[in-house]
Amino acid sequence: MKMDALKSHRHFFRYTESSSKIQVSFNGDFNTFSNYSHRCSHHLAGKLCARRQSTEQHIAGTGRGTRASYGLANWIRSQGYYAKPYPGPSAEALVLIPPAIAAGLGELGKHGSLISRQFGSGVRLAGVTTDMPLVATGPDRFGGDEFCKTCQVCTNSCPPEAISEHKQLVRGVERWYVDFDKCIPYFAETASCGICFAMCPWTRPDARPKLLATMARRLGQTPPEP
Ligand code: SF4
């Protein structure tokens, strides 16, 4: 796959220098998320399980991660450099979220996943390790973390109550915390979940520009162009 083809799929590439990783993010289909969110509200009322929709969402996202990471790795190799793809979520040894944050693809949300300024929480990640010389990008602070301090949507929406309301000390670092001993069994039982991503206000394309402008003002940054 050529780089142009990858770009046309709305992928974002960022590079973190310390560990020579390229992170790829790509947007989920908002109609899927939106539809899912609607189903979630029924689910939370105990009326409907969104099993089929979420499985399709999961498979589509996994396939796009595989294509993106393998396509990018193939292109880097064609330029004469080493490259190894890590398609999420089966990235094995490469933990995808920390380098994605370091490379500026987004901020860590209360739901334990990335919030991106381009795609909100509707993001899936993949990665490539390489020895190609690249210019490192830096973290992107647009107010995602700040917003989570006053938002409780995912905490209140999570059926097994896995999402902590406040940050906790995790391996010496204060950060948002999700209890995976609660999340994973529910995730397996429903053949996937994702209610927290679907319900997150940043996932809504119509809400995202307003949230970005509000948070830029709160952080003393120049609001983005409408
Ligand atoms: S994926 Fe589902 S169970 Fe896991 S934290 Fe999100 S809402 Fe809760």
Ligand code: SF4
């Ligand atoms: S739903 Fe609210 S608290 Fe949860 S990740 Fe999204 S913005 Fe943060």
